[in-house]
Amino acid sequence: MDTAGLAASLSQYRGQRGAAVPALEAVQARYGYVPYQALVVVAETLGVLPAEVFGVASFYEEFRFAPPGAHVIAVCTGTSCHLAGAQQLLAALEGELGIKTGQTTADGQFTLTQVSCPGPCAIGPVLMMDGEPQARVTPDAARRMLATLRSARSAQG
Incomplete structure (x- = not known):
């Protein structure tokens, strides 16, 4: 991880103890997740402890805290x-993917999460x-979406 480059990109937050959320958002936008090493860089930038x-x-x-799958659901x-x-939708997806909420499939293709709203x-x-909203999704519709994504991946080789 390029800690110097990350520190430079976070320079706008230097000394702003209350800017942890936007700084972490910037880290996640850069890497797709928040690497543990980045916590130290954010802490040093803000002037707080890494534990904070x-x-x-x-x-x-x-x-x-881990890289997401190719598709985030x-x-x-x-x-x-x-x-x-x-x-019921979440349970169907967990069953179909063979993972629990917050996990990524072993092949790195799917990460399943939940959001409040x-x-x-x-x-x-x-x-x-x-990142694209799908409306009124039933468990069967979700399974079809997964099948479509899987078949597209198979077609790509």
């Missing part, structure tokens, strides 16, 4: 989506596939 930065990063679900578990069947509450349950 880790506390912030581990509090928010949006931050990942996020199921909304907010109130509206929960009432519309989000838990991406916004479109009226069209739940909402599934975010690589």
